[in-house]
Amino acid sequence: xxxxxxxxxxxxxxxxxxxxxxxxxxxxxxxxxxxxxxxxxxxxxxxxxxxxxxxxxxxxxxxxxxxxxxxxxxxxxxxxxxxxxxxxxxxxxxxxxxxxxxxxxxxxxxxxxxxxxxxxxxxxxxxxxxxxxxxxxxxxxxxxxxxxxxx
Numbered sequence: 001x002x003x004x005x006x007x008x009x010x011x012x013x014x015x016x017x018x019x020x021x022x023x024x025x026x027x028x029x030x031x032x033x034x035x036x037x038x039x040x041x042x043x044x045x046x047x048x049x050x051x052x053x054x055x056x057x058x059x060x061x062x063x064x065x066x067x068x069x070x071x072x073x074x075x076x077x078x079x080x081x082x083x084x085x086x087x088x089x090x091x092x093x094x095x096x097x098x099x100x101x102x103x104x105x106x107x108x109x110x111x112x113x114x115x116x117x118x119x120x121x122x123x124x125x126x127x128x129x130x131x132x133x134x135x136x137x138x139x140x141x142x143x144x145x146x147x148x149x150x151x
Contacts, residue, residue, distance in 0.1 A: 037064070037092050043079050044149045052076070055099045060091040067101070074099070079146040080112055082120065084139055094146065110143075118143040 036042065037059045047054055052072040058065045074096060083092040084103045091103050097112035108122040118129040120141065129143045 037094055038081055038146060040147060040149055043094060043146070047149060054096075056093050056095040056101050058091065058093045058101070058103075061089055078112070078148045080110055080118055080143065081146050082110060082118070082141070082143045084141050086139055112145060116145045118145065 037057060043057070046057060046066065050066075050068055052074050053068045054066065055069050055074055056067040058067060075098070077096045077098075079094050079096060081092065081094055082101070082103070083090055085091075093101050093103060093110075095101055095110050097110060100107055100109050102108075106122050106125060108120045108125065111119040111121065113119070120127040120143065127141050127143075
């Protein structure tokens, strides 16, 4: 009887520690989470696991997510970092030029030009990193090109 009680108490303590760890991980600041998303090793290993299929790596209130293409049709290019905040919550994405992402409830196409300027465009929505003005609806957007990731 005593071994079962010890196992049950140990399991309960384990669950409590895991729950605390997950809770504290989720409560970290957006800056720390964004640093994880911008990590070149994370990007490199994800691209190596899914060559020419990674459309985006997203980080939002649901956590870290991977958006894959059904086909090997995502061209190799430098990763782009986009963060959109609506005042209450922020979402961040690592994606590539020409990819369509959904952020802040809107489908947007992310484009990069030869000067490393980034443009987000969608239905009745355009934002450019050269303009840096707040977007419609009070959205605060930051976007930049990340260092190229070798395969």
